[in-house]
Amino acid sequence: MNIIITGAGRGIGFELVKKLSSNFDNKIYAVSRNLDRIEKLGASNVMHKSIDFSDETLDEKLGMLIEEIEEVDVIINNAGFLVNQPFEKLSKEDLLRSYEVNVFGPFRLIQAALPKLKKGSHVVNISSMGGFQGSAKFPGLSAYSSSKAAIANLTELLAEELKEKEIAVNCLALGAVQTEMLEEAFPGYQAPTSPAEMAKFIADFAINGSKYFNGKILPVSLSTP
Numbered sequence: 603m604n605i606i607i608t609g610a611g612r613g614i615g616f617e618l619v620k621k622l623s624s625n626f627d628n629k630i631y632a633v634s635r636n637l638d639r640i641e642k643l644g645a646s647n648v649m650h651k652s653i654d655f656s657d658e659t660l661d662e663k664l665g666m667l668i669e670e671i672e673e674v675d676v677i678i679n680n681a682g683f684l685v686n687q688p689f690e691k692l693s694k695e696d697l698l699r700s701y702e703v704n705v706f707g708p709f710r711l712i713q714a715a716l717p718k719l720k721k722g723s724h725v726v727n728i729s730s731m732g733g734f735q736g737s738a739k740f741p742g743l744s745a746y747s748s749s750k751a752a753i754a755n756l757t758e759l760l761a762e763e764l765k766e767k768e769i770a771v772n773c774l775a776l777g778a779v780q781t782e783m784l785e786e787a788f789p790g791y792q793a794p795t796s797p798a799e800m801a802k803f804i805a806d807f808a809i810n811g812s813k814y815f816n817g818k819i820l821p822v823s824l825s826t827p
């Protein structure tokens with residue numbers, strides 16, 4: 603399978619690269635700004651792509667990425683940016699960056715990949731319990747969680763719009779996972795789930811989930827801090 607994983611440089615995304623590249627039938631297109639850990643992994647079926655979702659040349663870079671893939675089987679929109687800032691202190695830049703990475707990036711990647719997404723392919727959008735309707739909410743996360751709600755809603759819309767092409771689109775709303783992002787947002791908090799554990803679940807869902815789900819926003823959460 604040809605699999606695009608964004609946010610592949612660290613955290614859950616890096617563990618996804620490790621997990622999915624362990625099957626040599628898979629070819630992984632690992633998208634992230636920081637490629638150090640991926641390069642150290644040295645897996646021959648992992649192609650590194652340095653793309654910044656806030657960069658002006660985003661569309662050009664996405665075009666180049668898609669051009670070199672014959673057919674896309676799976677996209678995991680995992681890249682995420684979290685700013686923890688009281689509502690009144692959020693700058694325009696905080697807001698823009700949150701939406702660029704968490705919403706516009708996945709939007710433009712799916713658009714760019716559309717001609718190469720074949721019948722039976724699966725787009726998995728990684729959201730957060732913070733963007734899940736009715737879940738516990740936390741101060742300081744208005745930019746982050748509202749952007750995560752947007753990608754969840756986009757999932758439902760795309761599933762409807764792409765169902766005739768038989769492309770499935772689902773969203774996983776994650777609870778707390780012990781990554782650098784969580785540590786930065788909630789210093790000292792101990793999550794019950796490791797990045798490797800979460801990646802194992804997401805990898806399996808990305809490969810098999812489209813047989814059972816389409817247009818779903820699924821909470822994957824033991825706890826939310």
Ligand SMILES: NC(=O)c1ccc[n+]([C@@H]2O[C@H](COP(=O)([O-])OP(=O)(O)OC[C@H]3O[C@@H](n4cnc5c(N)ncnc54)[C@H](OP(=O)(O)O)[C@@H]3O)[C@@H](O)[C@H]2O)c1
Binds near residue numbers: 655
């Ligand atoms: N950890 C949790 O508790 C938790 C809970 C709910 C949802 N999630 C979601 O799960 C996903 C993975 O999170 P994580 O905890 O593994 O976070 P992380 O360790 O902070 O990793 C985030 C990834 O996003 C990439 N990214 C950030 N800004 C980018 C930009 N401008 N352009 C391109 N890539 C960018 C980073 O790339 P670089 O390597 O280039 O820095 C990094 O690889 C995110 O979507 C997050 O919102 C996490």
